[in-house]
Amino acid sequence: MASKKTSPPKTEKKPAELTPLMAMNAWALGPRAEGERRYWLMKSEPDVFSISDLEKQKTTSWENVRNYQARNYMTQGMKLGDRALYYHSNAEPSGIAGVCEIVKLAYPDPTQFDAKSEYFDEGATVDAPRWFMVDVGFVERFKSVISLDAMKANPALEGMLVLQKGTRLSITPVTQEHFEAVLASKPR
Secondary structure, eight states: OOOOOOOOOOOSOOOOOOOOOHHHHHHHHHOOTTTOEEEEEEEOOTTTTHHHHHHHHSSEOOOOOOOHHHHIIIIIIITTTTTTEEEEEEEOOOEEEEEEEEEEEEEGGGGGOOSTTTTTTTOOOOOOOOOOOEEEEEEEEEEEEEEEHHHHHHHGGGTOOGSSSOOOOSSSEOOHHHHHHHHSSSSS
């Protein structure tokens, strides 16, 4: 897939009026140029499903997301062929473990309808689902994790949402520049 270099647009608003998350949301959920690939960071706890698990399985559904902003990234932002940094959270160390690709667009997460599931949502119906998931495919597992500390120390990653205080979303948009900086810094 051809990829055009894209970044969030510069805004005419005063910096105090527009937070980095607001600017990224406007860009991530906005229109795309033809052939444009976007980039994401997707968090998973490695004891639940690691990059090694994805490597063995080749594809998996990204289910059980219960945050409206993360859901919107999947339903409105993600397109086939988009790439995501696979982030191991709640790990020692937490950090980026590899890369995956969006291989199936958003569709209803069936756990919201299962009364026995911890992810059951009594307000969701088959006709009006609230929660969605995408399928991801394995692209690459890094030799070792790029730790959160290493990411914070890398000036090329300044401004990356996962490094912002208070950003705990399981899915966040990533600029192409940040995505490429991560790949350039991966252990060889």
